[in-house]
Amino acid sequence: MVIYKGQLYEGTGGDADNPVSSKNSHLLKVNLQTGKAEKSIALDDHYFGEGITILNDTVYQLTWTERKVLVYTLPDLKKVKEFSFNTDGWGITNNGKELIVTDGSGNLYFYNPTTFQLLHTQSVTHNGELAYNLNELEYIDGFVYANVWQQPFILKIDPNNGLIVGKIDVSDIWQRINNRNPDEVPNGIAYDAETKKVYITGKKWPELYEVQLGR
Numbered sequence: 001m002v003i004y005k006g007q008l009y010e011g012t013g014g015d016a017d018n019p020v021s022s023k024n025s026h027l028l029k030v031n032l033q034t035g036k037a038e039k040s041i042a043l044d045d046h047y048f049g050e051g052i053t054i055l056n057d058t059v060y061q062l063t064w065t066e067r068k069v070l071v072y073t074l075p076d077l078k079k080v081k082e083f084s085f086n087t088d089g090w091g092i093t094n095n096g097k098e099l100i101v102t103d104g105s106g107n108l109y110f111y112n113p114t115t116f117q118l119l120h121t122q123s124v125t126h127n128g129e130l131a132y133n134l135n136e137l138e139y140i141d142g143f144v145y146a147n148v149w150q151q152p153f154i155l156k157i158d159p160n161n162g163l164i165v166g167k168i169d170v171s172d173i174w175q176r177i178n179n180r181n182p183d184e185v186p187n188g189i190a191y192d193a194e195t196k197k198v199y200i201t202g203k204k205w206p207e208l209y210e211v212q213l214g215r
Helices: 169-178
Strands: 002-004 007-012 025-030 035-041 049-055 058-063 068-073 076-083 091-094 100-101 107-111 118-123 133-138 143-147 153-159 164-169 185-192 196-204 209-211
Touching: 002 049, 007 058, 025 049, 035 068, 049 100, 049 133, 068 100, 100 133, 107 209, 143 185, 169 196
Parallel strands: 002 185, 049 091, 091 133
Antiparallel strands: 002 007, 007 025, 025 035, 049 058, 058 068, 068 076, 091 100, 100 107, 107 118, 133 143, 143 153, 153 164, 185 196, 196 209
């Protein structure tokens, strides 16, 4: 999930070749006020879509175990290329120059947006302990914010050294969702650079929440 020039875009997961999900993944352009999709691009049946980010009017969408990143142009959402990479794809964001990716480990991977060449890897730690299950990402005011898969936390990470400098607890919101949709985890952070608003959501959550993060 990402907000770019006031417009909400969302990547969804699903694998039509898998009898458990039996549905395609999509790239969506969504009306932020109504929550309804204004445009929907279906991924190939064998691709399971994961995180998305937008840099210089270009959308980058990860796939999970297929280890491909799909590239689209704006505003038409026309797919123009694919890149291969060497890890699973979980979350992705950018710092204005580089793409930053997670694979469910405790690492952040920095890629060249033009070639998707790996530039460097940064381990994420707290008190000397390696983080784990880093998932959906967002870059806000020089810091990387990361969902921790299956936990009610968003980590605030200094990308220069990998240190966790803050932890946001979203237990209350998750519990609200669990009352209606049990086991659907937090899995989405979006920052509107124009309005300075932050939004969070989760896997199959029916609601999008505007939140204020401590600085």
